[in-house]
Amino acid sequence: MSVDNYIILACVLFTLGAIGVLVRRNAIVVFMSVELMLNATNLAFVAFARMNGNLDGQVIAFFVMVVAAAEVVVGLAIIVTVYRSRRSASIDEPNLLKY
């Protein structure tokens, strides 16, 4: 299979994730969309690694997974805290930190 298909899939997934971040209000869903974007890039990395025949891209993909895991820990903690104080997981609700 040519690498083009993987790249097209990665682009589609990334775009879906970006749209999800932009249009969804639920913080959990936004979070999932972010994961989608991360995994789309992981896919692109791995595909290019295969194409070039070395392991650089695969190593990067592992790094991204580790960072994503750490991010989830922090992010979910924030969401839970916000939910406790505001009784809502809407991402538009906490907008006090502004001009």
Next chain:
Amino acid sequence: MIGNGAVVLSEGAPSLEPLAAATGVFAYLWLLIALPLLGAAVLLVGGRRTNRWGPYLGVLTVSLAAVFAIVLVVSLLGLPADDRAVGQTLFEWVFVGGFTVPAALQLDQLSMVFVLLITIVGALIHVYSLGYMEDDPDRRKFFGFLNLFIAAMLLLVLADNYLLLYVGWEGVGLASYLLIGFWQFKPSAAAAAKKAFIMNRVGDVGLSLAIMLIFITFGTVTFDSVFAAAGEANESTLTWIGLLLLLAACGKSAQFPLQAWLLDAMEGPTPVSALIHAATMVTAGVYLIVRSNPIYDGTAFALTTVVIIGIITMFLGAIIGSAKDDIKKSLAGSTMSQIGYMVMAAGLGPIGYVFAIFHLLTHGVFKANLFLGAGSVIHGMHGEQEMRRYGALRSVMVITWITFMCGYLAIIGIPPFSGFFSKDDIIHAAFEQNIIIGICGVLAAGITGFYMTRMVIMTFFGKPRWPDDAHPHESKPVMTIPLIILGIGSVVTGAALLYWGNIESWLEPVTGIEEKPLAIPTIVLEGITLLIVLIGVSIAIARYRREVPVLAPKGNLLTVAARNSLYDDAINEALVVKPTYVLSDGSIFVDERIIDGTVEGSARLVGGLGARLRRLQSGFARSYALLMVGGAVMVLVILYLARLP
């Protein structure tokens, strides 16, 4: 710090006698200045503790200085005529690289006569002030300032270089300011003090520029070295130095065009007017010109300017003196006029220097006499200064009247009173030089006769015009005794200095002297002068013999102008003050609009931009995400487009 009898030698002064070392009694020359300075320090630093005995200490220090001055003049007379100049270096004062100025004193014939005038007249005025200022709560301070003045004035005339002279020059200016504004609770006195100070500053700028120019030209500021080299300097430099020194003299001596402060200076207590604004400080300008005579000898232009300034002021003062109804202001006009005489005489060159100083000395005595007399009248009339409210005071103030008449006869120049000799000598010298200058001198003498007679008639003769509740009385002996001494001085000083003191040959080593043949015999000239003076006197008698109205009549154009001091304030306002305001308004505009405008404008620009840009920080996380996506898309588009060609 003070070295006794250190030697000061002028370097390579062929035409001038090198200064002899100060030995014997001259080794204590510094005491002359130190005594009044000590008095001032004790009185001003001592504070209220010295209130009780302070004034007496002030009188004592100046009297001691006067006694010491007499000792000095006797010792000086004991020396041969050519060696009558001694110098004393007190300490090294300024030393910058190769430039050194010692704080050195120089006592020569010219300084000596000034020292005598300052200390003796000063001491008499101090004694008089004991009576005049008796009821003033601040009289300790008054005596402190007076002592400070005496010390500064002595420093001025004893300095052996221009820089030290400048210190004395500023010192007397300060003392004058403090004393004019002594009754500072009166707004007019405070304003007059400021006016005197500021107008003097204009002259002082002239002096400081002159000193700088002297230093650039000659490389030194010591009198002896400068004067020795003055012969070789180029004429235009000498002219500039001469004109700048003249500017300084104009400021200090109230000469045209810086004369406006002297009339207002009469706001000070009368002893101050007598000491500072008649006898001593205002003559410092004449001293400066005569002292710098080797510089003026090389520049005919500067000398002519000096004469012209002298003549203008002579008439200006006389005209103002003729119209003022305030006895002190009238006397101030007279002082201006008489100093105009001296300046004119000094401008005549070697013919006139001696007579300028001669007239200065006699004027110092008789004008102090007149001022103290006026002070006695004012004291007796409880502060009333309007001559229109006097009249017939001769019956109640006999001593004041008689002494005032001595001063009066002296100033208008009736022989054998002192003014006759000095003024006649000036007129004589003026005729020797130039007939027009001579005629001006004679005419001014006539006006002097007019205004002084007017003053005497309005004050002492005619019918009493004072209000019923005024009880004029003769002053106490502490005031009348100085008056009597000065009155006698007004009679004898002229003849004594001329015949017994031999002033011409006494001053000759300092000023040089020159005689020119005169077309008309001296006795005829004296006759003419006397005649003109008597005409002035008769006009005044004719005008004021009958009733003097208590309220001033309207008067003709000249009278009104003279009452307003010939509009000197208005002229200064228009010529100096207004343009300064315009300049400062312009500067303010440039500063506020253009400079501040640029700075504040750029600040506002950044601020305004920031205020609009911060709206982007909406607080919605999704809008930030949109911005990020947008940014990323933009980067991609740019990368794509950049790759195209």
